[in-house]
Amino acid sequence: MIGRNAFRFILLFALFIAAALLLRSCILNSENPGKESDIGYKYLIGVSQPNLSEPWRVAMNEEIEQEVGKHGDMRVIFTDAAQSSDQQAQDVKKLMGYGIDLLIISLDDPVALTPTVSSVYKDIPVIVLGRGVAGYDYTLYVGTDDEMIGRKAGEFARETLGASGGKIVEMQGLAGSPTVEERSKGFRDAIQDSKLSIVQTMNGDWQRDLSEDLLVSWLKENHDVDLIFAQNEAMALGAYRALQKLNMNHVNIIGIDGVNSENGSLQLVSKNKLTGTFTSPPGGKEAIQYAIDILNKEKGIPKKIILRSQKITDPSTLNSESSNSPSPAPSPDQTDAPLVVGFAQVGMESGWRIAHTKSVIDAAKEAGVELLYENAEQSQDKQIELIRRFIKQKVDVIAFSPKTETGWDEVLKEAKEAGIPVILSDREVNVSDDTLWTAYIGSDFREEGRRAARWLIQQAEEGESYPIVELQGTQHSAPAVGRKQGFREVIQTDKTFMMLESLQGDFTKKQGKELMAAALERQGSKIKVVYSHNDDMALGAIEAIEDFGLRPGKDIIIISVDATKSALKALSIGKLSFAVECNALLGPQLMKAVKDLSEGKELPMKIITSEGVFTQESAKTALASREY
Template identity: 55%
Template structure:
C-alpha cells in the first residue's frame, strides 16, 4: 500500500515538479491515476549544461508517447550530496525505475547500488563503479576524442599548426578520457602543437571570454577543438569580434535546432562536429522493456559517434529525421549471412544454436557457415555472402586483426556488418554497424575480484593463467582485466601463462606443462574459458592433486559442464559469458533493415557463479 500511495503522491504533484525542475513550458494533459502504470524517477546531475537539458527533453518527449508512464525529474545542481538525497527521496516516493546521470561516478556509486537492490536502475552518461545497475547507456569518450584528433590532424594536413582545446569542468573522468584520446592522436604529429587549454564549464559566454583573452596572447591559432558545440560557438564569436577568419572550429554533440552543432556546421561556423547522443530517448525505450520484463536485454549500450562535416551534414539530418516510407524488405524475408569461427567449445556450440533458433523464430533466412577457427576461411565466407547479395553480414572473428580489406568490400557493396561475440581492431569504425557481445575486460576483472575475495591473509598465491586463442579479443581483454585487479594485490602472482586455444585439450596440455615446472607450488588456475578449465582439471587429477581443493580454479563462460564441475567440487567459480546472443542479433538485423543506426556496442548482461551457489543457480541455466 505504501508504494501505491507513493505513486499517487507523485502523480498529484507531477505538474508542479516538472515545471519547477524540468523546465517544461508546455501544459500537461490531465490523466487519471488509474491510467498510470509506471512512475520513472530521473535524477539529473545539473541543468546548466545544454547537453543535459536536451537529455531531459528527449526523456520527456519519449515518455509522452506512453499515456501510462509518468516522469519525475530532480536536479542535483552539480552537488553530489544533493543527488544522493534526491535519489533517496525518489525511492521513498515509490518510483518503479530510476534513471540517473551521476554528478560524480565514485560518489554516486553507493546510492546507485542501494537503489539497484530495490528497483531497476538505468545509468546515463557517466558510469558508476562496478556492475550494480540494470543498464548503462553512455558514450565512449576516449574514442570520440581519438576521432576528433584524427579529423583535426587531417585538417592541418602536412603543414601542421597550433591547436587550442576547450574543456568542460575540470576533474570529470569522462572528459579526461575524451581529452586523453584527443591528445593520444595529436601527440603523434610533431608539427601539431596544443598551445593552450581553456576550461569553460560548458558555458558559451565563458568560452567566448577566455578565447578573447587567449587571442591576445596567441596571434597564430589554426584550430580550436571544444568539448561541446556550445563552447565552440563561444570561441567562434570571440574570433569573429576580432576579425579573425582563418581559424577552424571543431565541436562535439551534433544536436539539431538553432545553434545546434548540425546547424553550425551547415552555416559554416564549425568545420565539423562529432555526435554524442544523450541516451535520453533510448533510456525510456529500454525502461519500458525492463519494466515489462522483456528478455535478452543488454547491460551496456555505447552509442555510435558520427563525424559531421559540410560534406555530409544534409545527408545526416535527412537520415535522422526522415521516416522511411518504403521498406525494401517488407515483402520478402531478410537474408542474414553468418560466419561462425568454429565449434571449439560447448560455449560456441550453444552460441551457434542460439543464432539458428533466433533466426527461425524471427523469420529471417540464415546462411550459416563455420570457419574451423581459420581466418582465411571466414574471409572466404564473408566474400561469398557479398557475392550472394545478403542483406546483412554478421560474424564472430577468430582473431582481432586482418579484416579491413574484406569489410571494405562489404561496405562498397552496401551490406552492413555486425560483429558478434568478438571485436576487431580497425582504424575505421564505419566498417561495421555494431558489436554485440560481452565486456571481456570486465569478465577478467570479475574473475580477479572473486579470487582476491577468497584470501584473507597476505601470503603469496601462485597463479597459472591459461589464455585463449592468441590475438583474439576475449583472450586479450580477459588477461587485461584480470591483471588490472591483481596488480593491486602483490601477493597474487601469475607464474605461468600460455595459450590453450579455448579447447579442453589445449587447457589440459598447458596445465601439464605448468605442473611439470611448478608442481604443488601452484595455488590457483585462471582459465579464459570453461573448456580449458575442464582440461586443467584432468591434468591436475592425473598429477595426483585435487582440483578445487589443492588448487583453486576460476574460469569464464558458465556453461553446463562448468556447473557440473562445481557441483562435483572440482571448479570453484565461473564468470558468465552468455552465448545466447541470437535474439539480440536478430533484433539488430531488423533495426538495420528499418534504416536505423545501431549503437556502437551492445554489451550483454552477465553474472558470477561461485561453487557455493551452483546448485541453486544451476536450476535456471539454459546452456
C-alpha cells in the first residue's frame, strides 16, 4: 500500500502537471484563437470591419454577436482595420490563418478589397455585408438598395425645401465606392427638373471629423446653403457640428443609417439635429441566419438579400404599424387549412416563362399550398383584373410577374387595404410607395447586363472596334430596363464599343428574327456584336444572320440572357457566343417566402437568386443536367 506522505506527493505532482498543461494551453490559445481552442464549436466565423468609428458598424457587430449567441455550436472573431484598407486585407489573411469556416466582411473601399474577397471566395464562403463589392466573387450580399435610398432622400429634399428650391451640399463616402455612386445617382435623379441644385460635393470618406473639417473650411466662404445630404450618419453628425461652429442653424441635414445609439441618427433626428434620415439596416442578424444555411449546405441560397429602408422624421414611428409598413402577413381563418396563393402569370411568351410557371406550380404542390394560377396572356389590364379577383377571393398571398414596371399603384393599394401581402416574382414594379409590395424574388437584371458587358470586354482584341446591335425586351419591363442599363454602364467608358442600333422587341423568337433581319439590311457586315435581352430573341437573330449569309457566333458575336436549354445547345455548337443565366426556377423560393409569412417572419425587401454564366465550352457540360 502507498503511505500517506507518498500519496500526498503523487497528488501534488499530478496537480502541478495539470496546472502546467493548462498554462501551456492558455498561451497557445492566446496566440491562435482558432478552432483547436474551441472544443465544442462546430463553426468559426470571421468578421472583418474597416472601422468601428461608425455607430452603424457597431450596431452591425452587436447584431452578429446577439444572433451567434443563439447557437451553441458557433463562435465569431471580430477584427477592426481602423480605416486602413491594407490593414483590412491583413486582418482577412489573419482570420484565414485561424481556420475560419466563413468570412463576413463589410467594406469602405470595395475597389481595394475586391481582390482579397475574390481570393477568399475560392476557399470558403464569403458574405459581404452592408456595402457592396465590385464583381460577383462572393457567396451572398446582405445590404440595402442604395440607389433607392438615394432617390428617397432626393424626394425628401424636394419636399423639405419646397417649390422654391435651394442649394445643396452633398457629403459622399469613399470615392469610387459602388454605395457612394448609387446613393448619389438616386439622389440626383430625384432632384432633376426641380429648383434644387448641388453646389458642392465632398468626399468625407464616411468619417465624422473629416466631414466636419471639410465643411467648416468650405462654409466659411460659402454661406448660401439650404441643405446638406450626408451619405451616412457619421458624416451627418460632422455636418451638424460644422454648422454649429459657424452658427448656421437654418441649414437642413438629411442622413442615412438610422442607428438608435447615443450619437446615432435616430437620436439626432429626435433632438432636431437632423431634419430626417433613412434607415440602412446593418444586416448582422440576417448575415448569421444565412451563414447557418450556407454552412449547412442548404439549397436555394440567394445571391443577394436587400433589406427594406424607412424614412424617419419622427423616431417614435420606427417599425410602427403605419402606412410605412409593408403588407401584413397572411392569417388563415383555420390554422389547419392550406395556404391559398393567387398567382397571376404575365404570359407564356418564351421557354423561360414556361419553365418559370412550371416551377411555381410544382413547388406549390410539393409545399401543400393551394395555388390559383391564371395566365394574363401579356395583358396588363387582364393581370390587374386577376389581382382584383384574388382580392375578392381573400387569398392569403398574391404573387405575380408584372408585364411592365408602372401602372400598379391603385391595385396594390387595394391589396394592402385588404391585408393581403404581395410578392413579385421575376419582375419588379415602380410605384410611389414601395411598401405596397412585401417582397421581390428574382434576378438582378442590371447585374446580368453588366456581366454580359464584362465578358465582351474580355474578348475584345486590341485595335478592333465592335459596333453593337441590342435587341431589347418588352418596353418598360424590369428585365429590359435593367439589362440595358447594366450593359451600358460597363461599355460606355470604352470607345472600342459603340451602340449601332438598340431595337425594341418583346422577348419572342419571331420578333428577334424580324428585328435582326431589318438591322442586317440596314447595317450589313458592320454589325460585330448582337446583345439580346433573352434567348428567344437571340435564337431568332441566329436564323436571320444565317439567312443573310453570315455565320452566327463567328462573323457576329452573339450574347444572350437566360441560358435556357435551347440556348446552351446553340452555345455548344458555336452559334451563340455567351449566355448569362437568369434563373427561372423561382417556385421553391416563392413557396418558402409564403410559408415564412404565414409563420409571422419578416421577409427581406428583395431576394436575388444566384446565377451563373456559360461559354461555348461550359455549355456542353451543363446541357446534361439543365432542367429547362
